[in-house]
């Protein structure tokens with residue numbers, strides 16, 4: 001069952017903080033006859049101005065994003081790390097907006113408590129940490145930054161290819177311990193070697209261009225048939241890539257299909273003395289199998305930036321049994337271990353802060369869902385200050401026949417200036433600007449929509 005949400009926005013909500021610029025959030029109400037185990041509790045009907053909006057920012061979201069949100073007058077609470085689940089649940093109950101990065105898990109269990117939550121900003125690429133389906137069906141939009149850190153990840157991987165080929169990590173560690181160990185045995189140029197890219201999306205394709213510029217041959221495997229850049233070549237099967245590549249690098253999302261996609265069988269299919277790089281998600285590589293393959297010499301080196309379990313904050317966590325194999329991993333030669341820093345550059349974080357910060361403001365103030373990963377993308381010309389008795393109505397509902405007719409019967413008592421509706425799967429998003437409407441009318445419209453949603 002889809003939950004319906006109505007949001008009423010006054011014309012100048014984006015600009016003004018005066019009570020006349022009130023925005024209303026109606027109760028969540030059920031719509032349709034299906035069976036959700038839990039019926040969402042109603043949201044409090046509350047006219048608000050921008051200062052009423054409460055935002056919780058976790059995981060050290062960049063200053064650029066914080067500036068955009070505080071610049072709107074919203075109340076912003078900022079934390080450098082993620083929160084333990086019990087504290088997260090406690091805090092999320094109270095906020096309208098949450099901003100996270102890759103660590104904070106917004107599961108159904110957590111979102112069930114988020115009775116006032118309107119929108120989630122993932123200040124990163126991945127959205128696997130959020131239950132997108134649950135959020136959508138409870139009227140909570142989710143935004144991310146689809147490619148602002150792609151270049152940073154691609155550059156890190158280029159650095160790792162050379163570092164692994166030249167055993168740079170080991171030589172550097174030895175020098176730090178005072179040991180001079182000048183060797184050329186099993187150290188290689190990368191020129192003329194084959195890079196196998198698994199997942200040829202934003203990061204994989206950017207990496208392809210950089211690798212070719214350095215004289216590598218590029219092959220890639222992807223579930224989608226994608227245009228090859230430069231002289232790269234798509235191979236039909238993962239196995240083809242594994243058998244041919246000197247360096248294998250993973251750039252796929254975390255999905256049930258990508259869990260342990262590199263395990264003992266796939267490592268065996270790789271060339272003897274090949275290298276493996278994973279800066280995608282920790283679940284994609286079976287790490288105990290990698291440890292075995294490196295101990296046997298089958299795999300000559302690896303770089304890991306991501307792990308199935310990662311610590312919540314900075315500190316000496318990698319000596320503990322977070323995953324159970326940290327000690328074994330740390331004892332291997334020619335393995336570069338980094339703390340999920342693929343996207344951690346000043347450029348990327350600043351750009352992500354701006355992109356997601358602006359998307360949140362557009363959604364909170366204007367209901368615009370452009371770039372949302374779980375809602376239909378809807379945009380409509382904003383109301384202006386010259387339109388004083390107008391309101392913007394957002395109605396998130398089940399995508400079933402007859403809804404628009406019923407909604408328009410309700411809105412028909414006013415003048416509908418403009419209206420747009422779009423759907424994504426079983427979810428639909430309607431935005432309507434109505435004129436000749438007073439604040440008192442909004443409650444009436446809301447009640448009518450609520451009643452409608454109960455049918």
Ligand SMILES: NC(=O)C1=CN([C@@H]2O[C@H](COP(=O)(O)OP(=O)(O)OC[C@H]3O[C@@H](n4cnc5c(N)ncnc54)[C@H](O)[C@@H]3O)[C@@H](O)[C@H]2O)C=CC1
Nearest residue numbers: 125126199200201202203222223251252253279280342343
């Ligand atoms: N280490 C870090 O700091 C960062 C890690 N990431 C991770 O990298 C991942 C990839 O990022 P993008 O390139 O931006 O994603 P993207 O969505 O642009 O590309 C992913 C590609 O993987 C392909 N794919 C999906 N399932 C596949 C499968 N089973 N087998 C082969 N190909 C498959 C897709 O068709 C797509 O072309 C993200 O999902 C995120 O988890 C992203 C940014 C930073």
Ligand SMILES: O=C(O)C(=O)COP(=O)(O)O
Nearest residue numbers: 101102103124125126343
């Ligand atoms: O963008 C992503 O998906 C990443 O993995 C980067 O995550 P982070 O923002 O560093 O927690």
